[in-house]
Each structure stands twice: as C-alpha cells, then as structure tokens.
Amino acid sequence: MAKTASRPFAASVTSTGSAEPHAVHSLFWKLFLTMWLSIVGFSAALGWLNDKLAREQWAEEPADSFERGIYRIGQRAQQALLMEGRKGLRDELLNIPRMTRGHIYVVDGENAEVLGRDAALAQLLGRGTAMDTTEIQDGAGTTYTLYTVNRTPPSTILAPGPQGTALRLAAAAAISALISFFLARSLATPLEVLRGASRKIAAGDLATRVSRSMPARQDEIGQLAADFDAMAARLEAMHIANRRLLQDVSHELRSPLARLSVALEIARKKGAGHIASEIERIGLESERLETLVNDVLGLLRESSEATTRLDEDIDLNELLSDLVDVVNYEVPEGKPGIGWTPAEHCVLHGDRELLWRAVENLLRNALRHTDPDRGVRLTLEPARRKSNLLITVRDFGGGVPEAELAKIFEPFYRVQESRDRGSGGHGLGLSIAANAVRRHGGTIQATNAPEGGLVVQISLPVTGTA
Structure with missing residues (x-):
C-alpha cells in the first residue's frame, strides 16, 4: 500500500476532545487534598499535644480549681472583716485580681456594695445569674452578705478535654477545607483554561488566546498566560506565512504547467518524429507535477481551515x-x-x-x-x-x-x-x-x-x- x-x-x-481525567487524578483535587490534609494533620497533632501537656500539669480540673480559689478568697475576706472591719474588707477585695474580683460581691446591712458596684450586682441578679450567698459578720456583729458568682462553664468547643479538642479539630477542618478549596481553584482553574486553549491550538485554531480570561493575574500563572499568547501569535504568524508561501508557489507553478501542456499538444500535432518518446516523457512528468500541485493545494485546504x-x-x-x-x-x-x-x-x-x-x-x-x-x-x-x-x-x-x-x-x-x-x-x-x-x-x-x-x-x- x-x-x-x-x-x-x-x-x-x-x-x-479526549475524555477528562478521573477526578482523583486532577490537579485541583491533588492541590486541595494536599493542602487540606496537611492543615488538618497539623491541627490534630497540635491539639493533641496541647491537651496532653495541659493534663499533665493540672493537679485538678480547672473548674474545681477555680471554685476552690473563690472559696479561699471568701475566707480571707471574712477574716479581714472580722479583724479590721469594713476598711480591711475593702482592702482585701481591692487586692483580688480584677478578673477574679468580678466573681465576688459584698453587701453591707444597708444593701450597699462595699466597692460601690451596686449596678453590676443588680444586673447580675436581674439576669438570674447563679450565685452562692454567705452571711458574714464584723467584730461589732454587723451582718454582711457575700455573693460569689458561679463561673460560667466554657462552651463545649472551648472546653478542655477530648470532646473540646475534637470539636476544635472539626472546626479547623471545615475552615481549612474552605481555604484549600479556593486556593486550589485559583491555581487549577487557569491551568484548565490553558489546557483547553492548547487543545484548540492542536485542533488548528491558532487564534486562541488566554490572557483575556485572566486579566487580573500578575503572578507566574499570568506570565505563563502571556507567554502562551505570544507563542500562539508566533505560531499563527508562521502558519499564515507558510500557507501563503505554499499557495503562491503552487499557483505560480500552474501557469507554466498550463503553457507546457499547450506546447506539448502543438508539438504532437506538428509531428515530433524521432523525439516522440521524449515528448511523451515530458507529458508524463507534466501530469505528475500537476497532480502534485493539486495535492498540495488540497492539503492546504484541509489544514488551513480552523473549523x-x-x-x-x-x-x-x-x-x-x-x-x-x-x-x-x-x-x-x-x-x-x-x-x-x-x-x-x-x-x-x-x-x-x-x-x-x-x-x-x-x-x-x-x-x-x-x-x-x-x-x-x-x-x-x-x-x-x-x-x-x-x-x-x-x-x-x-x-x-x-x-x-x-x-x-x-x-x-x-x-x-x-x-x-x-x-x-x-x-x-x-x-x-x-x-x-x-x-x-x-x-x-x-x-x-x-x-x-x-x-x-x-x-x-x-x-x-x-
């Protein structure tokens, strides 16, 4: 053949238009899973280590430790009131750290808060905040009421322990999945555009350009798109030049071929005598040359049309x-x-x-x-x-x-x-x-x-x- x-x-x-690659093998999923699993793995390791170290250093549960501390502060306040009266009680309360002081209130017999925090106490009582009350007396027998505000337990996600760690890890996984999705898409989408453009060029559409689809990108992918467009423009120019050259050569060959054919017919009619075989040979080669020109033009027609x-x-x-x-x-x-x-x-x-x-x-x-x-x-x-x-x-x-x-x-x-x-x-x-x-x-x-x-x-x- x-x-x-x-x-x-x-x-x-x-x-x-070959089939799309399986989703597991696509660049988007590779980027997404790599970034997401890395973040989740790091978060899990950090959460486990933090929980382990904290538990090793706790002598008791944080909630028990806080209640025990409030109880000791109440005991000191009661002793200060008994020994030094209202002034000693006030000084003792002022020595308590500000954050802890908000959990202890003392009201005298006239329902006045010792440190003047009547509005704050009324707001807590109005909200129905859980509080313990203890009556204490000074040396003169005056009765004071000690309010200790129970510590509000932290939300489950913030609480120490396995459950809190698991919830924090789940939240980190969800947030990191969202971030990884957008990051992977920002990297994979322009590459998919480049892939589609390269297929169009392979199919003969040399006018394809990609920069217009990602004008805001100034990073390496944007530079790659610009280089791709420059390559496509160069290929298009070379293709047009080559096509024009072949067309010109083919068309230029047709004119002398036509004249050669006419001359051969005239020679045959006049009688070529002993050069008849040479004339037949010239005729054969002329036919082959004309066939070649026609084939070249046919190939040009097939390859020059983008669609x-x-x-x-x-x-x-x-x-x-x-x-x-x-x-x-x-x-x-x-x-x-x-x-x-x-x-x-x-x-x-x-x-x-x-x-x-x-x-x-x-x-x-x-x-x-x-x-x-x-x-x-x-x-x-x-x-x-x-x-x-x-x-x-x-x-x-x-x-x-x-x-x-x-x-x-x-x-x-x-x-x-x-x-x-x-x-x-x-x-x-x-x-x-x-x-x-x-x-x-x-x-x-x-x-x-x-x-x-x-x-x-x-x-x-x-x-x-x-």
Whole structure:
C-alpha cells in the first residue's frame, strides 16, 4: 500500500476532545487534598499535644480549681472583716485580681456594695445569674452578705478535654477545607483554561488566546498566560506565512504547467518524429507535477481551515458504496478491485466532502500497492463502543516496516522512495486523510496484518466534533 501521506503532528490522529481525567487524578483535587490534609494533620497533632501537656500539669480540673480559689478568697475576706472591719474588707477585695474580683460581691446591712458596684450586682441578679450567698459578720456583729458568682462553664468547643479538642479539630477542618478549596481553584482553574486553549491550538485554531480570561493575574500563572499568547501569535504568524508561501508557489507553478501542456499538444500535432518518446516523457512528468500541485493545494485546504462544517447527516453505507463504484471503475478489467462490506444503518454527523476525500485517498493508495490479483478490502462496522464507527482499508501488498508506521501520516513522507515515485505518489494522500479524520474528532492508525499487507483503520465518533 502507498506509504505516503500526512498528519502534521503524529502517526495517528486523535480527537482533541479526549475524555477528562478521573477526578482523583486532577490537579485541583491533588492541590486541595494536599493542602487540606496537611492543615488538618497539623491541627490534630497540635491539639493533641496541647491537651496532653495541659493534663499533665493540672493537679485538678480547672473548674474545681477555680471554685476552690473563690472559696479561699471568701475566707480571707471574712477574716479581714472580722479583724479590721469594713476598711480591711475593702482592702482585701481591692487586692483580688480584677478578673477574679468580678466573681465576688459584698453587701453591707444597708444593701450597699462595699466597692460601690451596686449596678453590676443588680444586673447580675436581674439576669438570674447563679450565685452562692454567705452571711458574714464584723467584730461589732454587723451582718454582711457575700455573693460569689458561679463561673460560667466554657462552651463545649472551648472546653478542655477530648470532646473540646475534637470539636476544635472539626472546626479547623471545615475552615481549612474552605481555604484549600479556593486556593486550589485559583491555581487549577487557569491551568484548565490553558489546557483547553492548547487543545484548540492542536485542533488548528491558532487564534486562541488566554490572557483575556485572566486579566487580573500578575503572578507566574499570568506570565505563563502571556507567554502562551505570544507563542500562539508566533505560531499563527508562521502558519499564515507558510500557507501563503505554499499557495503562491503552487499557483505560480500552474501557469507554466498550463503553457507546457499547450506546447506539448502543438508539438504532437506538428509531428515530433524521432523525439516522440521524449515528448511523451515530458507529458508524463507534466501530469505528475500537476497532480502534485493539486495535492498540495488540497492539503492546504484541509489544514488551513480552523473549523470544518460538520452540519449534515451522512449515511456512511451510501457514501462508501458510491466511492467504491467510482474507484472500481478505474480498476483494470478482470481484477478484483475493492471488495466492500457495509454495516447496518451507520449515520454520522459531519462533512461529506471531507470524508469522501479521506477514504478516497486511502483506497487509491491501497490499490497502488496491493497485489492486483487480491485487490483491496473495505469494511464498515460499529466499534465495541457503540458511539464509534470503524472504517477499515486492507491491502495485500508488502506492508510497512514497523519502524516506519509512526511516520507514514507525515506530509511528503515515503517509505520506499523509488516505488512511490513509480506509482505516482507524493506523500500527501494519508496526510489529507488524517486531517479530515482529525476534524471529525476521530483517530486513524496503521498496522501490518499478520499475513502481510497494511491495514489502515479510521475510528469516528457518531457525533463528530470540530
């Protein structure tokens, strides 16, 4: 089979819309889980260590220790009142730390708080705050009322012990999850945008830019986006320049070819005599050169359009059947030509002209290099995944060396230079076919059959994507 043809990027054309990676393997989840588990692990270790050290230093529970301290302060206040009277009581209360003093109030016989905190005491009584009362007397027998405010137990999340530690850890996990989510998203989202843009460029849309989608970023990711846009702009400029050059060269070649053809016809009509064979040779080479120019222009048409119209439903059985009839018309009489095996109701949404040219190139390529007595076999069938259709072209020629299979879809590539020239190939047929398949979101690959010959298989999604 003809070892010619193309694909600018690799040996097999794959859809740019490949399946998304599993969520566990995505960058977002890797970042999120790494940051979140690190924070939670650190918080858990710190909470456990803090609780352990605190418990080792406590002689008793904090609540018991506080109540015991309040009781001792009350005893000292009672002793000061008994020994030194109201002044001694006042001095004793003023020596109590401010935070602890708010838990002790002493009211004299006239219902006046010794330190003048009547409003604060009334507010506590009005709220129904739990307090213990004790009556104490001075040396003269005057009765005072000692109020000790019970300590409000801390909320469960602030309380020491395993339960409080667990709640604090849960709160830290929730807060860190929120922070990790937004941080991971801020890193993964622009990379996903870059990934999508790179796929568009791989699909031929060189006008794709990413800076507009992240204008506020001035960090390394923003710089990467700017560099990506600069690269895309450079590729687009080079692509346009190369396309213009090839178009100009191809069109410039057509004019002298046309004049050469006219001159040859005039020479034939006048009678060339003994140079007739040379004139025939010139005519043959002119035809080959014109075929090359047409192939180059065809390849340019396939590769220069960023998007393809995939807007019609195509009956592949009908398309391939018509194509087989056209190509078989050129097969010498008595030769098997192309054997065709259709499938049941295979409809594809795409571009009929593109698919026609793709399969036509494969069939003509196969006919040039197959055993003429065995012909070429064309098969259409659904893939194991019902969402894909398989078109297989099988020849019975010499096949392709395994080391060359990865290159036969490159433009102008020939496996056997002399044989391809003798058959009229220029190394563009498979390239044109590969571009057409790529634009339908499909794949194309070549393998050697075990019993000899080359098998080229196209896999097309039932719903094509540009």
